[in-house]
Amino acid sequence: xxxxxxxxxxxxxxxxxxxxxxxxxxxxxxxxxxxxxxxxxxxxxxxxxxxxxxxxxxxxxxxxxxxxxx
Numbered sequence: 844x845x846x847x848x849x850x851x852x853x854x855x856x857x858x859x860x861x862x863x864x865x866x867x868x869x870x871x872x873x874x875x876x877x878x879x880x881x882x883x884x885x886x887x888x889x890x891x892x893x894x895x896x897x898x899x900x901x902x903x904x905x906x907x908x909x910x911x912x913x
Contacts, residue, residue: 851911871912883912 858868871879886909893902 848910879912883909886912 858866863870890905890909
């Protein structure tokens with residue numbers, strides 16, 4: 844299965860038009876840019892920590908989370 848950044852962009856664009864109860868993306872947007880930036884920072888830290896711990900599986904998962912929040 845292949846999932847591209849373009850696919851992610853489309854999925855986020857779709858979720859913007861739902862409710863916070865239906866979509867984590869919508870819930871994040873509703874909390875504002877400062878909350879979104881804080882969440883992205885948390886994901887960046889978790890990604891870096893996984894890299895330092897040389898935990899490849901966790902690093903891949905955290906990298907995906909970071910790209911999503913970015």
